[in-house]
Amino acid sequence: MLTFRFQKVGAAAFIPHVNAMRHITRAIRRAGIEAAYSQGFNPHMNVYLSPPMPLGFESLCEYCTVDTKTGAEEFMRLYNAHCLKGMECLEAAEVVANPNIAAAAAAALYEIEDPALIGRLDELQRGRFTVEEKDGGAEKDITEGVLAIERTPRGISALLKYGNMGNLRIDRFLEALARRIPDFKPQRVVKARLYCCDGSGEIIPAQQYISKILR
Amino acid sequence: MIYTHILKKVIKPARYTGGEYNSCDPAKPHEISFCFCFPEPYEVAMSNLGMKILYHMLNDRPDTVCERCFMPWPDLSEILIRQDIPLFSIESKKSLREFDILGFSIHHELCYTNILHMLRLAGLPFYARERGEGMPLVIAGGPCSVNPEPYAEFFDLIVVGEGEECLNSLLGLYLEEKGDRKRFLERAAAIEGVYVPSLLEVQYSSDGTIRGFLDPKVKKTFVRDLDNSYFPERMIIPNIEAVHDRAVIELFRGCSNGCRFCQAGFATRPIRYRSKGKLSRQAAKLIESTGYEEISLSSLSTGDYPELRDLLDELKPLKEKWTNISLPSLRLRGFYGEFAAGSLTFAPEAGTQRLRDVINKNITDEDIEAAFKEAFSADCSNLKLYFMTGLPTETMEDIEGIAQVALLAKRLSRSEGKRSPSITVSSSVFLPKPFTPFQWEAMDDRQATLEKQAYLRQIFRKNRIKYSYHDYDMSRLEAIFSRGDRRLSEVIVAAYRKGCTLDSWTEFFDAKKWDEAFSECGIDPGFYLRKRPFDEVLPWDFIDAHISRKYLQRECERAYAGVTTRDCRLGCNGCGASAGGCCALC
Structure with missing residues (x-):
């Protein structure tokens, strides 16, 4: 089994999660990489993705596990030669079992580039984040989903809850930022890092989480 | 990426982003820029086999780049109109007006208003006579070209029949006559299958029926040697799931069954087969180049392919690689x-x-x-x-x-x-x-x-x-247009101006608006739905589809007598399609 990190950038950022999975399986098939299939009436390739993110946002840290005996280096070479542009594999590791990142994902770090954010870190760290309810009604406090905010050279990075254990969608967080910073116009938003919750409840980078089950 | 801000406001933005696997490189040096326009949304358009064939065929020409543009969903249309952004191609996001040729594939009578919508969004007049030099040549083809009259005046020319060979001849001529539209159209009319509506005069009788046509017949074009004709070795993988999202090989064209209601069965004659060796090679190549998990063996009646059992045996290695083989029809x-x-x-x-x-x-x-x-x-x-x-x-x-x-x-x-x-x-x-x-x-x-x-x-x-x-009302409209004449073009324009688009989608179809459009134009829909006598000149009678009118009449009479006609494989029934010498059964 093999777990790999891939990006979803450019036009590929607009491909929905379920279709992204099809693109991956087709790329694996085009590349001639042998992979295991499920048993039963309608067999499908055994691939497992990290949780979905809102459409149109770029990511450098999507994860996929595929049931294959192909080595990490060979997989990367073959897969990248046949994959959809914008969905390239960035690193791969052979694992002994499916790390089930969909279940373990706990937080995601987003880099938000906007000069309007520079110099407003203290203000952002102090106040609360609110959005309008989807039905246009009451205000909703989403501060609980914001785990940390840091300064970056071009804006801020925000660590948000992500996955089954609580989820703050990046588009909702951007809405909240726009409510607090009137001239907020992000030039680039990218999901840069994924964090998982290990057995002890600690939140650790996904790479570190995967490294515990390396083959 | 251009238009990212727009894409975030529409549903299914991947319909417009492009960048699909196996799509063309629009930056390739070229002499002709062609945009393949399909007047239905992405999921329908990307399922169309004709589009897959012609897109890759044109892009395999060293002198041509073929991009795509499909009917935008209303949410995008609204933004384009509001922000005054011209309709753009999927690949390079270039305005449709900047192309040399816009080629519409027309597959269904209920997409006629979509053609107008795409022309409007492109900033082009509806009628060919209102478009001049400096604007793209707007051409059409596809299954509805067997009776193109209701939409004929929107196009500079229409390809009647199969596009492969005809389109290549047209592009060759286009290069020779680039810049002189009138001369190009006059010369194009001599190519088999090319119908130039502006060169055809229709004469009417006082009762509204057609008296005759002032122009020689337009002969339907078809590929003589199907086995050696172009078929792509790769297909674009849609960004989002299409209606038919799988690899396709085409076993044969035409149909020997002769079901008396079936237009495709007659209009695609003569019957021509691809050899099983070529088909199995095409299947293997397509699966390799697309990664699809399913391949469809397409034709009008797949079970009639003479070597189907052997072909399925040859395709067994694909099944071992987890590829489903589907036999539609x-x-x-x-x-x-x-x-x-x-x-x-x-x-x-x-x-x-x-x-x-x-x-x-x-x-x-x-x-x-x-x-x-x-x-x-x-x-x-x-x-x-x-x-x-x-x-x-x-x-x-x-x-x-x-x-x-x-x-x-x-x-x-x-x-x-x-x-x-x-x-x-x-x-x-x-x-x-x-x-x-x-x-x-x-x-x-x-x-x-x-x-x-x-x-x-x-x-x-x-x-x-x-x-x-x-739905009866949708079917009725389809029936009106399928047997309509060119007087209906003004009804299409009137209906479009009332807001009719995406008429084949039940959520958008509005029968009342169509009734109003007919009424405003003073056209009685019943005229087009009535039973017609055998001696009436029909709007499509200027087209020679290689099916004899006498044969069709004889078949109609046999229908009323409850007499069946044998499958052509059991002996030629004399439909006329063998006159070109290409019917595999004659």
Whole structure:
């Protein structure tokens, strides 16, 4: 089994999660990489993705596990030669079992580039984040989903809850930022890092989480 | 990426982003920029085999870049209009006005207003006569070109028949005459299959019927040597799931069955086969270049391919690589039971033997029962049955027959089936179509159609069989346009101006607006739905589709006599398609 990190950038950022999975399986098939299939009436390739993110946002840290005996280096070479542009594999590791990142994902770090954010870190760290309810009604406090905010050279990075254990969608967080910073116009938003919750409840980078089950 | 801010505001933005695997490089040096326009949304357009063939064929030309543009969904249309952004191609996001040629593929009568919408969004006048030098040449082709008259005046030229060879000739001529549209069109009219509407004059009688045409006939074009004709070794993988999202090989063109209602069966003659060796190589290449998990063996009647069993044997290595092989368009008689697992669709079309003889379906009650048994014993989990109502000579006994066939399936599913399969019945409304033996027939009226549908709905509800049926008003509009003349173009424009687009989508179709458009133009829809005498000049009579009018009339008379006509494979029936010397059966 093999777990790999891939990006979803450019036009590929607009491909929905379920279709992204099809693109991956087709790329694996085009590349001639042998992979295991499920048993039963309608067999499908055994691939497992990290949780979905809102459409149109770029990511450098999507994860996929595929049931294959192909080595990490060979997989990367073959897969990248046949994959959809914008969905390239960035690193791969052979694992002994499916790390089930969909279940373990706990937080995601987003880099938000906007000069309007520079110099407003203290203000952002102090106040609360609110959005309008989807039905246009009451205000909703989403501060609980914001785990940390840091300064970056071009804006801020925000660590948000992500996955089954609580989820703050990046588009909702951007809405909240726009409510607090009137001239907020992000030039680039990218999901840069994924964090998982290990057995002890600690939140650790996904790479570190995967490294515990390396083959 | 251009227009990212727009894409975030629309549903399914991947319809417009491009960058699909196997799509072309628009930056390739080229002399002709061609935009393949499909007047339906992405998921439908990306399923079209004609588009797949022509897109890759044009991009394989060293002098041409072919991009795509499909009908935008209303949310994007609204933004484009509000922000004054011209409709753009998927690949380079270039405005449609900047292309040399816009090629529309027209596959359905209910997409005619979509053509106008795309032209409007591109900033182009609707009528060809209003477009001049400096604007792209706007051409059309596709299945509806067998009677292009209702939309003819929107186009500079229309390819009647199969596009492969004709399009290459047209592009060669375009390079010679680039910059002189008038001369190009005059010379293009000499190419087989090319119809230049501005060169055809239609004369009318005082009763509104057509008296005649002032121009030589337009001959339908077709690929003579199908086995050696162009077929792509790769296909674009849609960004989001298309209606038919799989690799496709095309086994043959034309159909030998001669079902009297079926336009495709006659209009795509002569019958031409691809060799099994070539097909199996194409299948292997396509799976390798696309990674698809399914390949469809396409044709109008796949079970009729003479070497199907051998071909399936040759495709076995693909099955070992987890590739499903699907056989669509199987006839009830002699279908392949091993493909029955999963979902199966049969089209008995009529409920009684008498009516099946009228339409020349050439299947018996015994065939139907045997096929059902085989399907259920082979673990079919979902059986779909297609019928038509309103067929010529139909009585309520025939409608009752539809119910009986479905109830037979239900009974057999219990006695023969390994599990409890679902049965779905679907009925469409018979539409008389050009170049069929029923081209002179009337369409059933609304009242009669609704009564038949209500009757079936009640029986199927009681017996817990799923039943769906086509909307009468949509079918009626399709019937009007399929046998319409060029006077209808103003109705299309009027309806579009009232807001009609995406008419084949039930959520957007508005029959009332169409009625208003007919009324404003002073055109009686009933004129186009009536039964026509054999001696009436029909709007498509200037087209030679290689099917003899006498043959069609004879077939119509045989229908009324309840006499069937044999499958062409059992002997030539003299339809006229063999005159080109290309019919594989003659």
